[in-house]
Structure formats: C-alpha cells, structure tokens
Amino acid sequence: MMRRKLFFRSLAAALPFALAAVLIMHPTRARSEDAKSAPTEVRVDNFTFGPDTLTVPVNSTVTWTNKDDVPHVIASNDGVFKSKALDTDDKYSYTFSKAGTYSYYCSIHPKMVGKIVVQ
Amino acid sequence: MSKKKLFDPNPSGFIEHDHNNDGIDRRGFLKCMAWAGTGALCVIQGGVLKSYALGSQMGSGMKSHKRGEFSFVQISDSHMGFNKPANPDVIATLKAAVDKINALPEQPEFLLHTGDISHLSKPEEFDNVDQILKATNKEILFVPGEHDVLNDEGAMFRERYAKNSKGQGWYSFDKNGVHFVGLVNVMNLKAGGLGTLGPEQLEWLEGDVKHLKHSTPIVVFAHIPLWTVYPQWGWGTDDSAQALSYLKKFGSVTVLNGHIHQTMQKVEGNVTFHTAFSTAFPQPAPGAAEGPGPMKVPAEQLRSVLGITDVNYVQRRHALALVDSSLG
Structure with missing residues (x-):
C-alpha cells in the first residue's frame, strides 16, 4: 500500500x-x-491559383510560379505586395512576417483571385 | 470564294439576326465579301460602317470608294514576343496580315490596332511590330491591351503610341464625318472584376460626344470587349454600360474590340459590337475550355483562326456589316 x-x-x-x-x-x-x-508554393496555371487559399505560419516565404503561356502579375488587393509581370516559369516570392489574411489577384486578369492565410 | 457570310461571322451563334431591319442588301454585299484575309477592312460610306473581309474585293468588281467614303482595317492582338506552341512565329503571321492589307485594291486610309501589340511590354517587341506594320505605309492608331502596360502603368505605350492622348491614353478624332473614340479599359483593374474605364475616362467620354449631332456615326475601339462576352473569363468591362449610355442618342454606333482572339458580333439597338481575330494565336470559345489561354491547333490550321476585320459604313443606314477573314 x-x-x-x-x-x-x-x-x-x-x-x-x-x-x-x-x-x-x-x-x-x-x-x-x-x-x-506545409506547402508554400502557389502554382499559377490555366488562369487559376493552386491552391486558391494557402495557409502558412508566420515568416513563411510563399513562391508563385507561372505555368501559363501568358504572363500574370501577382498583386495583393491592398497593395502590400506586387510582382513584376511573370512570364512562363517565372517565379515571385514574398515573405509574410505578420499574421493575417492576404487577398491577392492577377492585376491583368482580375478574375484570378487567391488568399494567403498567415497564422 | 469561301468563307463566312455577312452577319453570320460567328460560329458560336451569338448573332443570328439583323435586329435593325435596315434593308441592307446583304446578298449583294456578300458577293463582295469572299474573304481570304486576316483582318477587317472598314469602309465608311457616308454613314453606316460595313465590314469586309480583307481580300474580298479583289477581282470581285467592287466599285471604288465614292466621294466621302473611306475604309480602314482593324487588326488586333499581335502579341509580339509570344513564342509558345500555339504560335511559335508571330512575326510571320503579322507579316501575313500586312500582305493582306497591302493586297487590297481599295487601300484603307488607316489602321486601328486594338491592343496587345506586345506580349510582355518590351521595347524590342514594340519595335518589331512597328517595323512590320511600317510596310503598310499607313497611319496606325492604337489602344493598349493589358500586355502593353505590364510594368509601367502604360507610360511606354503612351510615349510611343498615344502622345497626345488624355489620361491613361484615351483620345478621339474625326475622319470623313465619322467620330472615332479610342478607349483604355486595361488599367487599374480591381480584384474579381472585369475591364475598367474608370470615372475620369467616362467623364471625358460624356463631354467628348455631347456636342456631336445624333446623325454622326460613332466608332468606339478598345481592347477588352465593351459588352459582356463571358464574365467568368473576364471578357467584359465593368462600367461599359455607363459609357454606352452616352452613345444612346446616336443613330449608328460601332464598337470594335480585341482581347478574346476570336470573332464575335452582337447587335443591340443602334450599337453593333464586334471582336476581331488575333494575328498571333486563337483562344477557345467561351466556356469551351477550362481557361481562356492560348489554344493550340494543328499547324496547318493556324492561319484559319487568325485574321483581320473589315467594316463598311453606308450613309443613312444603321447597321454595321462586318465580315471577319482568316489569314488562310
């Protein structure tokens, strides 16, 4: 006991x-x-972002790669980040140091929209 | 002799009727319309804009332009610098379009280029197009496509092609009693939206046409369609209805666009909307593919899906007759 x-x-x-x-x-x-x-890659293909919503931890660097035969421009809705025109296979990276939801689109094909959720 | 019929320029069936019932003799027109070309020839005959396929008048006994008539050709989407499988040689196809134009027995007075001159807004791409189009020996009026304003908000485009324009590159001019308006709807695009004209340009347009007589024929040209072709792919302009409201009073309004790399036509009251072939590569019909990207067709078919557009006005008529012609 x-x-x-x-x-x-x-x-x-x-x-x-x-x-x-x-x-x-x-x-x-x-x-x-x-x-x-966790994936930090966004594939720009066939006029869509894949995935269209990507969740990443703070301080992640997200990289977009254009797989289309036409250029795209990655731009956040509120001007936080914007790439130059990305030709086929060009990449653009941005590091998210603050938590939040970042909506973005292709500024020349504005029907293409996506989101990065940083937490 | 081949090809497409007047008012049946559109394989996807968007235009089935002449809503204007204006009695234009389309049969006679058609005779002149056999098309072997890559662009549109627009003949202004005192009022109504008609469109002929390039090459259509050759040897067909068409009369010379009467006094007060004139013609112009619309070309679009040359995408200089594009080199992907959908067309590895956009130089050759643009040159083919130039050959078509130069072979016209009735030479157009000028050309309209409705944007996407370049693929990536590079100076050497613009240089190439300028060099090739120089062989037409014609004045050329441009509006930008989104590919022409990629990294500098259109500064280079305006410096090269629209020095005396207003705002972001819009302008108007008069030719033989016809009022031409070049609009810019490829800048400041909003997430989730379509093409945009913007309040400043709309205000300018309202003022630009306010004092014109209702009988003045109006030709509006811009890159992205000013009618909603297929919003899912961004093929339309958010505030085009506002622009068109300023044009309601006019008896004849013709809207010429590019961007969608295929011909389409729609008639709505006094307004005829028309989109032109590209000289570079085709894109799928609305919804016919998962996305609107360049469409690869067998090499021997490529020139059948590229072309130029042909328009013709006849005085006191209110319908636009348009025929689109392929390069081969």
Whole structure:
C-alpha cells in the first residue's frame, strides 16, 4: 500500500515536468515541422491559383510560379505586395512576417483571385 | 470564294439576326465579301460602317470608294514576343496580315490596332511590330491591351503610341464625318472584376460626344470587349454600360474590340459590337475550355483562326456589316 502511494506520489511529482517538457518541446517541434512540410508554393496555371487559399505560419516565404503561356502579375488587393509581370516559369516570392489574411489577384486578369492565410 | 457570310461571322451563334431591319442588301454585299484575309477592312460610306473581309474585293468588281467614303482595317492582338506552341512565329503571321492589307485594291486610309501589340511590354517587341506594320505605309492608331502596360502603368505605350492622348491614353478624332473614340479599359483593374474605364475616362467620354449631332456615326475601339462576352473569363468591362449610355442618342454606333482572339458580333439597338481575330494565336470559345489561354491547333490550321476585320459604313443606314477573314 505504502509502496503504491509512493509510486503515485513520485508520478504526480514527475508529471508536471513531463508536461512542461511536452509543452516546451512540442510547439517548437510542431512549428519547425510545419514550416518544412506545409506547402508554400502557389502554382499559377490555366488562369487559376493552386491552391486558391494557402495557409502558412508566420515568416513563411510563399513562391508563385507561372505555368501559363501568358504572363500574370501577382498583386495583393491592398497593395502590400506586387510582382513584376511573370512570364512562363517565372517565379515571385514574398515573405509574410505578420499574421493575417492576404487577398491577392492577377492585376491583368482580375478574375484570378487567391488568399494567403498567415497564422 | 469561301468563307463566312455577312452577319453570320460567328460560329458560336451569338448573332443570328439583323435586329435593325435596315434593308441592307446583304446578298449583294456578300458577293463582295469572299474573304481570304486576316483582318477587317472598314469602309465608311457616308454613314453606316460595313465590314469586309480583307481580300474580298479583289477581282470581285467592287466599285471604288465614292466621294466621302473611306475604309480602314482593324487588326488586333499581335502579341509580339509570344513564342509558345500555339504560335511559335508571330512575326510571320503579322507579316501575313500586312500582305493582306497591302493586297487590297481599295487601300484603307488607316489602321486601328486594338491592343496587345506586345506580349510582355518590351521595347524590342514594340519595335518589331512597328517595323512590320511600317510596310503598310499607313497611319496606325492604337489602344493598349493589358500586355502593353505590364510594368509601367502604360507610360511606354503612351510615349510611343498615344502622345497626345488624355489620361491613361484615351483620345478621339474625326475622319470623313465619322467620330472615332479610342478607349483604355486595361488599367487599374480591381480584384474579381472585369475591364475598367474608370470615372475620369467616362467623364471625358460624356463631354467628348455631347456636342456631336445624333446623325454622326460613332466608332468606339478598345481592347477588352465593351459588352459582356463571358464574365467568368473576364471578357467584359465593368462600367461599359455607363459609357454606352452616352452613345444612346446616336443613330449608328460601332464598337470594335480585341482581347478574346476570336470573332464575335452582337447587335443591340443602334450599337453593333464586334471582336476581331488575333494575328498571333486563337483562344477557345467561351466556356469551351477550362481557361481562356492560348489554344493550340494543328499547324496547318493556324492561319484559319487568325485574321483581320473589315467594316463598311453606308450613309443613312444603321447597321454595321462586318465580315471577319482568316489569314488562310
């Protein structure tokens, strides 16, 4: 009986450390994994953005690649970022240092719209 | 002799009727219309704009222009610099269009180019087009397409082609009693929207036409269609209805556009809308593909889907007769 109590007591004592370790370790680990595995590429193809909504962590660099035979221009709706005209296979990158939702479009084919959600 | 019939210029069936019932003798017209060309020839015969396919009058016994008549040719979307499979040689096809124009027995007084002169707004692309079109020995009036204003808000375009224009490049002029208006609807486009004229240009247009007689024939030319062809692909202009409201009082209004790389025509009351072939590459019919990008056709068919446009006015008529002609 005593022995079991001791066991539980030591478990209870150790638990906060274990939890703290998980709490400390986990977010760091999760963040670096996300940054590695989450896609930060947008493919501009057939007059659409793929994916049209992309969610990325803060400080991610998103890269758009134009796979169309015609140029496109990546421009945020409120002027935060704007590329030069991207010819076929040209790329444009922008690093999102603040959380938020960034709506963008092709400024010469304005029916093409997309969103980057930074969190 | 081949090809498309007057008022049936449009394989996708947008125009089926002459809503004007103006009694133009289209049969006789058609005789003159056999088309072998790549553009449109517009003949102003005192009032009504008719369109002939380029090459159509050759050897067909058409009379020379009467006094007070004249013709012009519309070409569009030369996309100089484009080199993808849909047309690896846009220089050759633009030259073919020039050959068509130069072979016309009744030489047009000038050319209208309805934009996308270049593919990427590069100086050497504009230089190439200028060099090729010089062989027509004609005055050429331009409006920009979105490909001509890519990185500088149209500064280079205006410097080269529209020095005396207003605002972002719009202007008007008169020829033989016809009032021509060149509009810009490819700048300051809003996310999710279509082409845009903008309040400043609309105000200018209202003032520009206000004092003209109602009988003055009006020709409006701009890159993106001023009627809603297919909004899903951006083929229309958000505030075109406002512009057209200023033109309601006129008996004859002809709207010439490019951008969609295929011919289409629509008649709405006194207004005839028309889009021209490209000289570079075709695009799919509305909704016929997943997107509006360049359409690859077998090489031997390419010239059959490129062309120029031909228009002709006859005094006191109110319908525009248009025939579009392919390069081959």
